[in-house]
Amino acid sequence: MPALQKIPAPEVLALFLDHLSGERRLAEKTVQAYQRDISAFLGFLTNYLETPLTLPEIVGVEARGFRAYLAHRRRGETVLSPASVQRHLSAIRTFYRYIERRWDASNAALPLIKGPRVKRPLPKAVSASEALKLIQEPLDSPGEPWVAARNQAVLSLCYGAGLRISEALSLTGRDVPLARQLMLTGKGGKTRLVPILPVIGEAVSEYVRHCPYTMSPDAPIFRGARGGVLRPEIIQGEVRRLRGALGLPESATPHALRHSFATHLLAGGGDLRTIQKLLGHESLSTTQRYTDVDAARLMDIHAGAHPRA
Known part of the structure; x- marks a missing residue:
């Protein structure tokens, strides 16, 4: 050398x-x-x-x-x-x-060189019923109808498409109306193709119809109350309010909806490789953590339901 x-x-x-x-x-x-x-x-x-x-x-x-x-x-x-x-x-x-x-x-x-052993915490998912409550509740919230439609659209993208909140808020006028597939650029500049369910596309379209601000092709579609770019803290604060009103655990967060997307797909028979691609994980080992979540859920059900538990 x-x-x-x-x-x-x-x-x-x-x-x-x-x-x-x-x-x-x-x-x-x-x-x-x-x-x-x-x-x-x-x-x-x-x-x-x-x-x-x-x-x-x-x-x-x-x-x-x-x-x-x-x-x-x-x-x-x-x-x-x-x-x-x-x-x-x-x-x-x-x-x-x-x-x-x-x-x-x-x-x-x-x-x-080996570092200290670290026990990685399991992703905190919510149940399917809790996820649906978080998504539906904004429409019954007080305030401007377009703000309620906005919150529902963002949370629908997190749970129904597995988007990070930052990814949902990065959508621009060029992306609407949402097609059946959405090309996203996530962490590390990596792109992935995400299927969009009709119900998610409808939620976003409903928000766009009610939003009082002009949708330009290059500007984010999700706006704050005064028309500026919507900040993640606004959605996080709304979810805190919702989980208090609905009696949901503190683990119910916007990011927990993304975890729930993966966990519920796995429980429904989805394979790890597909879920890895949908989430945009670079390593399969990151996605494999969801198998532990599902196993932990099954153990809880067993402990609560088995007559010898």
Whole structure:
């Protein structure tokens, strides 16, 4: 391997962040999270190695250096949870993969490093009846009819099509009336094709008919009360109000409707690969968590219904 250029660490980080925002088209907040994590890592290395940090020093970090950093994050002034430490380690791995691709320089120690064990929480779904209550209730809410129709349309997209709330709010005038299939760009700039049930298309069309504001092709269709772009917090606040009125658990959130979409499809016989594509998950292991949700639901039913329970 040819000698590496002594590129200062801040420049290496800047090139990495440009790669994330440019080539990979990651969201601004995601890039900012990477910047925080890698800056913390490089700052630690500078003190740990007691030398100005450049590309060769970054590539040459030994296993004990990585372990010292993870221990520092677990026991330092700002103690991180196991899940947060794993996130830092994941960011570091992404950083080193970029270095390997760009400069053909790999680190032999990093593959040997394991983070703390993390028990991933199961996605919190609501029952089909609870989901339908959340979707139907806005129409009986006080206030402007078009606002009620708007809330119902957004929640219908979350539950009926498995959209993230940000994806639902990104729909523009060019997307309406909704076709039977919708091409969406989700996390990481990944596109996916989502089937749209007639009842969802009707809910969105009903909102568009009642909305007092003009629908331009390039502007988001979902508007706030004064005509501005609808913020996710407005829908989240409405769902909090609804679950209080309906007596639903705190786990009933807009994102829980997306989880419910997947869980109810799986319970109805949907296969994991199809659900993975519908949700836009990069890894099948992410989608497989819904099998645990369904198993947990079955265990609860068994415990409550079996005569020997």
